[in-house]
Amino acid sequence: MARKIPEKWESSLKAVKAVQVAFDMDEKIQLAIRKEALDAGFSPSDQIRDILGLPTNKRPKRPRLTVSLAPADYQLLAKKYDLSPDQQLEIKKRLMDDLVNHVNNNDK
Known part of the structure; x- marks a missing residue:
């Protein structure tokens, strides 16, 4: 018998199935994509999705900078x-x- 997923988790099911892909490419290319993202108000991930013709999250993200402090x-x-x-x-x-x-x- 399969276990039923709680309703509050169903919306997260797609995200759980997603696989993160990392790109090791020339620093010049990475910098250009990051700059395009910044100029467009996108995250680098959303910029890559836009370049590839994939849908992006249209909700505005809370703009913030982070740093880890030990x-x-x-x-x-x-x-x-x-x-x-x-x-x-x-x-x-x-x-x-x-x-x-x-x-x-x-x-x-």
Whole structure:
């Protein structure tokens, strides 16, 4: 007897069956596709799907940047900002300020 998939998981069934394909290609080609994606407001994955004539998700994605921070990174940043490593929210605010200032200073 086959097991019934819970209704709340049925919409995820297609994603579970999808297979990620990685492309090892010339850095110049990768950079060009990433730049096209950025200019079009797409993720690199959506840009590749668009180039290949495959459907893309038309819902706008929340624009955000990410970085992984290890405990040692929080130690370094806490020292930089004269904070405790436990003050992760304040460290994040300072990081955002640094990134905004970096872009504003480079736009001049």
